[in-house]
Every structure is written in structure tokens, then in C-alpha cells.
Amino acid sequence: FSYENMSLDIELTIGVSKLHDQEKVDRVIRRAQVASKEASLRRLKVLHYHNKLGQDPELTGIIMSKLKLALDEGWLELAFQPQINTSNGDLFGVEALVRWNDGELGWIPPDVFVPIAEQCRLITPLTAFVVRETCAFYRRFNDNTGQEIAISINLSARNLSDEFLIQEVSSIIEEYQVPPRLVTFEVTETAIIGDIEKSRAALEDLLDLGVKMALDDFGTGYSSLVYLKELPFTELKIDKGFLVKDDKAQHNASLVEAAVLLGKTLKMEVIAEGVESLEMAEQLAGYGCEICQGFYFARPMSEAKFAVWYEGYDNKRNIIGKKHEITYET
Numbered sequence: 001f002s003y004e005n006m007s008l009d010i011e012l013t014i015g016v017s018k019l020h021d022q023e024k025v026d027r028v029i030r031r032a033q034v035a036s037k038e039a040s041l042r043r044l045k046v047l048h049y050h051n052k053l054g055q056d057p058e059l060t061g062i063i064m065s066k067l068k069l070a071l072d073e074g075w076l077e078l079a080f081q082p083q084i085n086t087s088n089g090d091l092f093g094v095e096a097l098v099r100w101n102d103g104e105l106g107w108i109p110p111d112v113f114v115p116i117a118e119q120c121r122l123i124t125p126l127t128a129f130v131v132r133e134t135c136a137f138y139r140r141f142n143d144n145t146g147q148e149i150a151i152s153i154n155l156s157a158r159n160l161s162d163e164f165l166i167q168e169v170s171s172i173i174e175e176y177q178v179p180p181r182l183v184t185f186e187v188t189e190t191a192i193i194g195d196i197e198k199s200r201a202a203l204e205d206l207l208d209l210g211v212k213m214a215l216d217d218f219g220t221g222y223s224s225l226v227y228l229k230e231l232p233f234t235e236l237k238i239d240k241g242f243l244v245k246d247d248k249a250q251h252n253a254s255l256v257e258a259a260v261l262l263g264k265t266l267k268m269e270v271i272a273e274g275v276e277s278l279e280m281a282e283q284l285a286g287y288g289c290e291i292c293q294g295f296y297f298a299r300p301m302s303e304a305k306f307a308v309w310y311e312g313y314d315n316k317r318n319i320i321g322k323k324h325e326i327t328y329e330t
């Protein structure tokens, strides 16, 4: 509608929350507000509140204080998920994923506590912890096996605007003698939204260390192409959401093919995540995407489990032919 010569386009988001017996109404309203805020963030019209940890402001408070303790006491752990080069079956690298098993609350997923850490600035020590542990992991792995593998670490939006962190990261990488060319930092598009110039400067500071930068969850946002053009990413990580098998499988397949081509055209390394079946891996190989990460190859594992997995790893099993090219030849 129009207001003082301005044309306003108003959108409505609705959060829905059910009143259970004997419950206080203000609590139900608060949950509905949480759902509506989330709906607005996710650009949905209606969202039903679901009892996921972290969405409830009360639990957010509990998690914040527990997380501080968990960081101070060293209760967080890392899991490492292999990334496989399907052209030769070799282990290409690992992505480090943070894990937290709380004595009272049990396993709390990173999707829940990382955003909370971002809200209360615990994200700086959290990221420093992950970088240090991953570099230490690399050092032990390289000392034990003599092999060089790539390591990928997730960064949050706030990390990008933190100069101190970038310095710390640089000294940790040096301390553990990890060749910077083997380190990739993954950032999602949502970390970039906002000030593109500032993000570019932060990315360039990191690239100056000699590391690589990946655009994570590619395809989930809505203006990725602009970011690809404007920002100096060296890797593209195709989101697992593309690879789901449903009635849109064919449609998704075309998008994946286009995304791989886009990355390759821009001379970026393309990695697919969420690869859950041989079929998917074959399809990706056919499109020219050889680096795959997903449950089909291995789940994220503790360092001890990873060592056992690596010990028994037979790369020949994971050489995946370029099916499409073979079809053309015959």
C-alpha cells in the first residue's frame, strides 16, 4: 500500500505454537514469536514451533552458560569426515565438525549451539579451539602416516570481522607446521550477507596466509552468483540439499550439473557434500565433480575411529568411473 508517496510491500510471517494443558499463555506466545522470527529469517510464511533445543529463549540462556564452561573445561570434541577423490579413490581431506556431549542435555547439535555461540561472542574461542584441534590432528596424522591431506574448517560470519582471530589462526597453522595450501576455510553465504566489501577484505586477509576459501552450502541462498563474481573464493561446496532423492530428482540433477560446470568455469575446486549413495557419486563424477563427502563414504568420526577407518581404507573400492563419458564411447 501507499504511504506518503512511498509504495510499501509488506509481508506477513506467522509463528504457530500450541497451548498444552495447564501451560501459561505467555510461554506459548513466546514460542510463537520464536517461530515467527525463524519464519522471517527463512522467508517462510508460516512456521510451527517445534521443540528443537536453542529456539527456546530459556534454553538458549542455559546453553550459553554451559557452552562457556564446556569451552573452558575442554568438553568439546571434533569429528572428522573424509572427503574422497573418486577419480583415484584416494582420501583427499577431512572436514572438521565440532561435537558437544553435555552431561545433562546429551548431544547438542552444532546447528543449535554454533548460532548461540555467535550471539554471545563465544564464537571466537570456539573457532580458535576448532582450528587448534584440527591442526593438531593434522600434525599427528602426518607424523604417523607421512601422508598429506587437506583439512577444512568452518568459519562463522563473526569470525570474518575479527582481525585478532585471523592472526591467531595464522600462528596456530605455523605452530603445527601445517602447509597453508592444505587448509580450507568454509564460509556460508549467510556469513557474507551484509557488507560485501568488508567480507572481501577479510577473505583476502585469509587468502594471504596461503589457505583456500570455500563457499559452503552453495545453492541454498539466493544470490550466490553475485558472491561468486565479487568474492575471491577458491572452492565451491555444493549443498547436500541438492542431492536429495525425491520426485524432483531429475530437476536437482540438472542444477547440480550446472553448479559443477559453473565452479569449473570459474576455475574453482568443486566439492559435493551429502553424498549418500554410489549412484550420487557416479552422477557427480559424470559431471566432473570428483571430490565427494558424505555418508556413502564415511560418517564424521572421532580421531580414534578415523585412525581405524584409515588403516582399513582401500582406495580401489572408491574409484568411480565417469559413467557418462563411458556411455558416449560405447
Ligand code: C2E
Binding pocket: 081, 096, 097, 098, 109, 110, 111, 114, 127, 130, 154, 155, 156, 186, 216, 217, 240, 273, 274, 275, 276, 293, 294, 295, 296, 300
Ligand atoms: P556443514 O558445514 O554443511 O557440515 C556438513 C553437515 O552435513 C554435517 O552436520 C555433517 O555431519 C552432515 N553430513 C555429512 N555427510 C552427510 C550425508 O551424507 N547426508 C546428510 N544428510 N548429512 C551429512 P553437522 O556435523 O551436524 O554440522 C552441522 C553444521 O554445523 C555444519 O554444516 C556447520 O554449518 C556447523 N558447524 C559444525 N562444526 C562447526 C564448527 O566447528 N564451526 C562452525 N562455525 N560451524 C560448525
Ligand code: CA
Binding pocket: 095, 154, 186, 216
Ligand atoms: Ca562446512
Ligand code: CA
Binding pocket: 216, 217, 237, 239, 240, 273
Ligand atoms: Ca555445507
